[in-house]
Amino acid sequence: MSLVKQRINIIDGIRGFSLLGILLANLLIFQFGIFGKDEIHYYQLSTIDTYAYYFTKVVIEGAFLPIFMFIFGYSLILMRNKLKENNKRVKWHLFRRFALLMTLGILHSTYLWEGDILFVYGLMGVLLLVMVNRKPKTLLIWAVLLFSLLFIGSLFEAEEIKMIRADKIDLYMKQTQEIYGSGTYSEIRAHSLDDEMLDMSGGEAAFMLFLTPFVLSPMFLIGMYAAHRKWLQNTSSKIKQFTILSGLFIPIGLLLKATPLLSKQWDYRLDMSMIGGSMLAIGYISLFVYMYNHQKFRRFLSGFESMGKLSLTNYLMQSMICTFLFYGYGLGWFGDLGVILATVVGVIIFGTQALLSSIYLKYLPIGPIEYLVRLVVYLKIPKFKKHTSLEYNHKKAI
8 A cells, every 4th residue: 555644553553552551550540549559558459469460560550651652752743744744833733732732631630530641741742842843863862861861860779759748648548548439529539639648848849840851751752753763654664673672672671660679679779660661662662563564463453543543532531431430429449349350441441442433433533532632733623534544565464
């Protein structure tokens, strides 16, 4: 099939794949609370659920958000190119997109669920506007520099950060279990926005906010660089490279992600999980590309594409569904299912969303939230056109 200036299916597939991992990681928050997920000893997990919990912490949590960051950066350059081709004001169009993401993030975290990522992504998009017209080499240099600083910083002994005051943690966890499990919508929202028990001064909070862009930027920048170099185009000719990347980055990433657990046996507390998460993300992306180019996996992996095309709509729907399942104003499963059963529920939710998204896309080419984004970005009502996906010849099944 010839190349056309439309969607690249594999990008949608990777974006959908990242949504699965984000959902499975977020289930720890939905079921145990945004701080409770790291205070798991307050919950009576079975032995097998305890193993599943640590598996999730190492293999899933912190590895799929960087995938989304990479695709965000990749798509940013593709959108910039499209806007330039159409003689549009690139930065103003992109700014409107990111401002809307920040607005949606504020609404999402205030009125539905405190684990929002849209605000941070929108904020990062605004900050990255200064890099949108930089040369690929500049993007790579900054990404490597920031990664190097993070790596060096992670070599120093890490002090365990407690977000809740030590003298209030028992009370906070008890209130969280009671309110989230059986409280009303108003009680749950009030508890989620209560900052009286946080063990952090205004100065510390400001410093962490200042550091956030430097910590998150590398994967965005790598994605932007990759788009310039067309990493995800004509991937069938790059199988060897992606095979090497997956074989190298996945085991190293897993080892680094496990350092907080492994170092508990040492006198020196080491936490390289953030670097490990980024490396694991690159490994997962490479593995996805490798499998996507094999016919026996292709049909299964193509199911992620519909999720990726409706990523914003599906992400917000996951919050609506899971808060209903786990919170007191819904079914009240908070803290009751255990990790394994909750994971099964998550897979069912994702599978149902993928099926419904596939059916939806047969009739409409764009989701409701995606429609809103396009409306705000271009300041005109989007015209519905049957989209053509960008595919590549795979010659034969590899």
